[in-house]
Amino acid sequence: MQGEEPNHYPGPIPVEDVRRRLFGWExxxxxxxxxxxxxxxxxxxxxxxxxxxxxxxxxxxxxxGYERHPYGEWLIRRIADLLDSDLWIGSAGLLRGGAVAWVSVEVPENVRTPEGVEFRPHLFGATSFDGSLATTFKRAVTNIVCDNTMAAGLAERGQQVKIKHSRNSRFRLAEAREALHIVHALADGFSQAVASLCRTSVSGRQWDAFLDAHVPMPDQPGRGRTLAENKRDTLARLWNHDLRVSPWRGTAWGVVQAVNTFAHHEQNVRGAERAERNMLRAVTGGIEDLDRATLRTLSGVLDRPLTLAS
Known part of the structure; x- marks a missing residue:
């Protein structure tokens, strides 16, 4: 399905391949x-x-007054200015007919926490020519067991830099470096967040209460009630039986993992392919909003704040 030139590489994606295969137009x-x-x-x-x-x-x-941010300049050269030489391109692509683009720069090796969570830190650069997205640089995490993108800071914001497409907006390298703390610092912060969530117990009764808050059940029968029942059944299956979630069942991390995995791999997708929908949510911030909303709901159920290190 990939034609004469495959879209997977055994190692880092050469920068010139990104320029030639994706950004070879103006x-x-x-x-x-x-x-x-x-x-x-x-x-x-x-x-x-x-x-x-x-x-x-x-x-x-x-x-x-709209200012174009060419992909080659803003998603390759600007990221190169931000990063060290031991980081490489792990993925890049075009969405919406080329109107949205991203480049992900990653560390070469995965990180595995004592709790068995394996992840890879990376820096997203994304921008658009359709007005849907300011040029955005942000830290993120790929959860290896399920290939999910997750919020780098989980409960915290301030993990991204946005530059508007206007003539008065400027890229300030020093400010961007300070705000992003670059990719290397992400591993320790995310590992600490995972450890904190894995130490937070969630009983069977609290899980049921979370489902009631996260997926309220309509009183009246009909399509809405059927959709809610199906979603709750799928979340319960992930929680109890799916290896992407069940190893952390009974913890706050398991709750975050269940909801995030449902959104990536189980939720119905309309008007787009699942892979494109997932990547659009990653670059536009939908995944961060989802993870943080999950933690807010769970905090309400547990009746205490979930304090995470970052």
Whole structure:
């Protein structure tokens, strides 16, 4: 299904392959015209369309104040400015016909905690030409057992830097380095968070209470009740029997893992392929919102805050 050139590499993805295979075109600013009812075309003042140079695909329409952030410059050169030489590209891709792109830079080896959680820290760089995303650099974690993306800070924010597509926005390298703490510092912080959550017990009764809060059951029969029942059944199966979750059953980490795994691999997907939906949620922040919402709900059930190290 991958054509003549596969999309998996046995080691680091060469930077030049990312440039050639993904970013080998330009996002061109084009004047915007509309059909004139008197005949011909009329220029729309103060507006521009951002168009792919290779196939003419219109990715977005903006005011003249919109500033393009070319993928090669912002997702390769800017990340190179942020990082050390012992980090490499682990994944990169285009979404929405090229209107959204990301590059993930990772450490070469996985990290395994004493609790048996194996993960790989990485830095996401993502931006868009359709207005859906400011240029974003953020730390994240890939959970190896289920190939899930998880929030790097879990309960904390401040793990990302955003630059708007405006002429007054600037990339400040020193500020970005300080805010992100770069990838190496992520392993210790995430390991401490995992340990804290694994030490937090969740009884069978508390798990049932979490399900009641996370997936409320409608009083009246119908489609909503059926969907809620199916979701609760799937979460229970993950909690009790799935090796991506059940080794940590009875802990707060198991709760986070169950909800995150459900969202990645079990939840119904409409209007997109699952892999694209998952990556869009990773680059736009949906996964961080999910993990933190899970912890807030669980904190309410346990009636105490979940304090995590970062």
């Amino acid at each position: 996002a061109v600013s084009s004047p915007l015209y509309i059909e004139d009812p008197r005949g011909g075309l009329a220029l729309v003042p103060g507006r521009q369309a951002i168009v792919r140079s290779d196939n003419g695909h219109v990715m977005g329409v903006f005011s003249d």
